[in-house]
Amino acid sequence: MQKRKKPMLLSSRVRSICEIAVGVMHVLWHSAGRAVHSWGCKDGGVLGSASDSLASHAEPHPVTMPSGVAVRHVSCGDCHSCALDEKRRVWLRGTYKDSNGYIGIAHKRKQETEVLEKSAEPTLVLEGCVQVASGANHTVALAAPSGHNQVFAWGSNATGQLGLQGACGFSERTLPCSGSVAGLSPREGGGCEVAGEQVVRIHQADGSVRAATSMTAEQVQQAVVQGASALVLQVAEREVPKPEKQKLLQPQQVPLEVGAGExxxxxxxxxxxxxxxxxxxxxxxxxGLNGDGQVGLGFVSMAVQQLQAVPAVRRASWIGGGLHSTAALVDGRVFTWGKAEECGIGLGEK
Structure with missing residues (x-):
């Protein structure tokens, strides 16, 4: 069976399931007995199974954890899985990727840490942790190793999702314009560019900002004729070397003092x-990625590379989302933002 069109019970043998985590193509759960089960695509060893049998990951199967590890929380990404145990340790398996392929996974062996392309064996990545969450190819954790809460992040930083200023390899600049834009041309793969720099946003005549990554050169030129004041261009600074990316596979402390005060x-x-x-x-x-405003700040930047306040949302108990849209649960209400075709689902015709 390749797909199921109606909900059905997966297993009647496992009782008291406490939590389910859903990745891109795999799923984890943990039960009241602190055991973990997984199923789905086993790319990168993410399921914790060494078997290549299709049947071994078409249905839930137990995930092997180190002796004495009792899991109380799980999270999933694209090709990685995390488990937080009762001793506040984070265990990781799988791999991290970006648009260029595998970045890898930092694997501790005795006193040394080596970078593997992927691993089905769990590795201890962080201690003193109280919460962990997974994006597609990054992980964030709240830990208190020295008695006060700190935020750590690791994995891919291709879109600034780790909150480490200037570590994702690109920046933006604003090009003032009036009447027309010299050198505006179509861009291979869609959109348009000026001297090799992609047009990502437009400051329109009414003061609003709109995304422009899919606009043609003619559409951008027309917007300028109608009074747009500036174009925002993405500047490719450099190709980040793989060894530099791999340094971010180990937990990095995220600066919280930027705009966050006390x-x-x-x-x-x-x-x-x-x-x-x-x-x-x-x-x-x-x-993180903000081409469709999915950070919640409007179209301020294609990638928000450090933590910034999201003023419209306060006291959120849960925030999540896909590639182009985000949703938050606040006091029993749901807020959503990002790409209109996606975040608009559920808002009604208006």
Whole structure:
């Protein structure tokens, strides 16, 4: 069976399932007995199974954990799985990727850490952790190793989702314009560019900002004729070397002092390409891919590379989303933002 059109019970043998985590193509659950089961695509060893049999991952099967590990929380990404145990340790398996392929996984062996392309064996990645969340190819964790809450992140930083300023290899610049734009031309693969720099947003005549990554050169030129004041161009700074990317496979402390003042982090969340932190005073900060405004700041930047306040959302108990849209649960209400074709589902005709 390749697909199921109606819900059906997967297994009647396992009782008291406490939590389910859904990745791109695999699923984890943990039960009241602190055991973990997985099923789905086993790319990168993400299921924790060494078997190549299709049947071994078409249905839930037990995931082997180190002796004495009792799991109390699980999270899934594209090709990685995390388990937080009762001793506040984070266990990781699988791999991390970006648009160029495998970045790898940092695997601890005794006193040394080596980078493997992928691993089905769990490796201890962080201790003193109280919460962990997974994006598609990054992971964020809330830990208190020294008695106060700190945020850590690791994995791919291709869209600034780790909150580490300037580590994703590109930046943006604003090009003022009036009447017309010289050098505007079609871009291979869609959109348009000026001197090799992609047009990602337009500051329109009414003061609003709109995404422009899919607009043709003619459409952009017409917007300028109608009074657009500036174009925002994405500047490719450099190709980030793979060894530099692999340094981010180990937990990096995310700076919280940027705009956050004296706020104390209380929880964290992840969507496919974004990270969010909630603070004890109710403030929410976010970073990551923002081409469709999915961080919640409007079209301020294609990628928000450090945590910034999301003023429209406070005291969110859950935040998540796909590649182009985000949703938040706040006091029993759902807020959604991002690409209209996706986040608009559920909002009604208006």
């Amino acid at each position: 706020h104390v982090a209380s929880a964290l969340h992840a969507s496919a390409e974004c990270s969010f932190v909630t603070f004890e005073d109710g403030a929410v900060f976010g970073c």
